[in-house]
Amino acid sequence: MSQSDTLTPLIVDLAKREKKHQVVCEACALYRLCLPLGLHRDDLVVLDQLVKRRQSYKRKQDLFTTNDTFSALYVVRSGSFKTTISTSNGREQVTGFYFPGEFIGLDAIHMPSYQSNAIALESSSVCALPFDNLQQVGERLPRLQIQLLTRLSRELAGDKSFMLLLGKKTAEEKLATYLISLSKRFQDRGFSAQDFRLTMSRNDIANHLGLAVETISRVLTKFQGLGLVVINGKDISLKDITKMEALCG
Amino acid sequence: MSQSDTLTPLIVDLAKREKKHQVVCEACALYRLCLPLGLHRDDLVVLDQLVKRRQSYKRKQDLFTTNDTFSALYVVRSGSFKTTISTSNGREQVTGFYFPGEFIGLDAIHMPSYQSNAIALESSSVCALPFDNLQQVGERLPRLQIQLLTRLSRELAGDKSFMLLLGKKTAEEKLATYLISLSKRFQDRGFSAQDFRLTMSRNDIANHLGLAVETISRVLTKFQGLGLVVINGKDISLKDITKMEALCG
DNA sequence: CATTTCTCTTGATCTAGGTCAATGAAATTA
DNA sequence: TAATTTCATTGACCTAGATCAAGAGAAATG
Known part of the structure; x- marks a missing residue:
């Protein structure tokens, strides 16, 4: 609904740009921080078509909730998000905050559903990278996979040092x-x-x-x-x- | 040294098996738990040649230490390991324990050097997956990358719920x-x-x-x-x- | 724009789990 | 196998930070 509203003009824009051999991601202010970095031109054109841009969320709105079907990874475009997980008896832990260029949902890649809740802290927008077929995307864009691996690894390292903070x-x-x-x-x-x-x-x-x-x-x-x-x-x-x-x- | 000692006979063994279209990984007791799962036969032969098997460590021996050059991922074959990180002033946090079939070093994939210390808790052995050229390996074995992505994602999810434990x-x-x-x-x-x-x-x-x-x-x-x-x-x-x-x- | 509802701050008090100390039990070394 | 060192247990006491309480701002809502 609000998604297709904002998406329609962008798809048109995307088509226009492609004729001119331009790529939306290249024009993005987050280009330097975001996923495409390190991809070749050809890859970028493919990625560009996969990504659903500029989905908007307002303060306190859920990006996804635990047990929602895993359908996409998200990159923050603007604003900020928090992620949380909960114990069965309702206690909650804020597991992270996410700012522009950062990925949300990396902990769900292997799973049928999301493992956490992601909530906008203010009016925010994201790019979605649909992941219904990880295998296929991966074979088409091996460099994208390396980027993902890198991101995942970096977040893992961050979480390990966060353990040091929490524990010591x-x-x-x-x-x-x-x-x-x-x-x-x-x-x-x-x-x-x-x-x-x-x-x-x-x-x-x-x-x-x-x-x-x-x-x-x-x-x-x-x-x-x-x-x-x-x-x-x-x-x-x-x-x-x-x-x-x-x-x- | 101790590494090449144990490795030599295995390389011979490996060559023999390959003539018979056998693959060492397939014969491993950990096969069901380990990386190769989900790989095709052809991939497995490639993986099999990459892996350095059965490196042994005794109790309290380091598998690697923070700032060692990142050269390989490890899968525990037998025994167990712990990983730790430290504050500048010497406080230490045990960030995880690792048992057969589990990966060590996933938090260093994007880095020039390891981000933690890994120490054997008892007499243990590992398989090493050399990673000097992640890019090349990835393009050759896209399914291996998906396996890695899955592993990384699973460990990330585990660490997030460990945050819940530590914090709440x-x-x-x-x-x-x-x-x-x-x-x-x-x-x-x-x-x-x-x-x-x-x-x-x-x-x-x-x-x-x-x-x-x-x-x-x-x-x-x-x-x-x-x-x-x-x-x-x-x-x-x-x-x-x-x-x-x-x-x- | 008034009101209800959150959010933040500060003070007073309490407690879960840390620290210190002593002892015993294993494991390591000589 | 004795000696040394490391590891685990238990008790006594203490403290960092939690909880409770109350008031003051903000900000959402009608």
Whole structure:
């Protein structure tokens, strides 16, 4: 519905571009960060036709939910998402936050259905890479597979170091590590490493880091007292990144 | 050195088998659990030649260490391994335990060097899948790549639910979840789901679960008091798996 | 634009599990 | 097989961070 609305003009646009030997992905602002990087021109044309662009989601809207049929991988185009999983008795863990150029759904590739919930934190959009036939796509685009393997591996490595955070770090170290990680990711995306907006709630941050909301508040207040950050609601400014890095443990 | 010692006769063996259109992997006891599953006959012959078999490691010996050049993925053939990562100031997190048929090193695929340390918990052996040219291997064996993608995705999903454990579960739930997870893995490997040996130390378990050794001891003692388990040093017997599953939260 | 509902902050109190200490049991080494 | 070292268990005590409570902003909703 909202999907086909936004998609129709793009398919036309896509056809036009192809005549001119242009490729939509090449024109995308995320090109440098996204999947196509490293693909050859021919591959890119194929990829370009596979991808469903610019599906929009508003704040709190689900991209997918645990047990939904696995149909596609998603790349964030704009905005941000969180993913969560739950215990049978209802406790929930925020397993990650996702920003433009990052993949959502990689943990479901082998499965008939998604393994987590993905929810928009603000008005956001994604590109969908349909995966009804992984085998076929893979044989057609081996380099795409290598890209996926790389992405998956990188996320795995990230999750391993997140285990170190959850298992071994103090509240202050956890929050410092989290802020530095956000800062780096924003910088990679061409935004300020110093000033950014926390699109997720304090509750989401707390949950993700294995802490209580109150602890997040207290530590942020403490960091502000130390002159490490200036906080204004959801906006944060890192005043001494070096010192903050030293606090990561 | 010890590697080529054990390898030489196997290469001869390999050549012999190939003349008879046999493939070493097919004869392996782990065949059902391991990588080749889903590969076609032709692929299997190629894979078979790539794999370096039966490298042996003794207790506490490193398979690799953080920053070693990434050269191969490993599949456990026998025994068991743990992987760890560390903070700059020396705190260590056990990020996983690996049993026969499981992959080690998947988090390093995109990297020039390994991202963690892998250490044998007992006398163990592995098959190595050299990865000096992922691109080339991938184009030659697209189905192998799909297998890898699947493995990686599965490990990622496992790590996400481990985050739930680390972030949201109590000491009892953590240990119950861990024991049930081991039980399932042993069962998948054709061993008893009820009686098995904890090849890792209490310290390793505690570290992995984000707890203190003393807590592991206390909870195990409590579980034994409840008649849920019988413990004899490193041997454990799950006396009521259903009840234990209910404790996982 | 008023109201209801979330979200954030701060303070007071509590507790799960950590730390410290001592002892015993295994395993390793000599 | 004794000696040394490492590993596991148990008890006593302590603390980081959770929980509870209350109020103040924001922001969604009618």
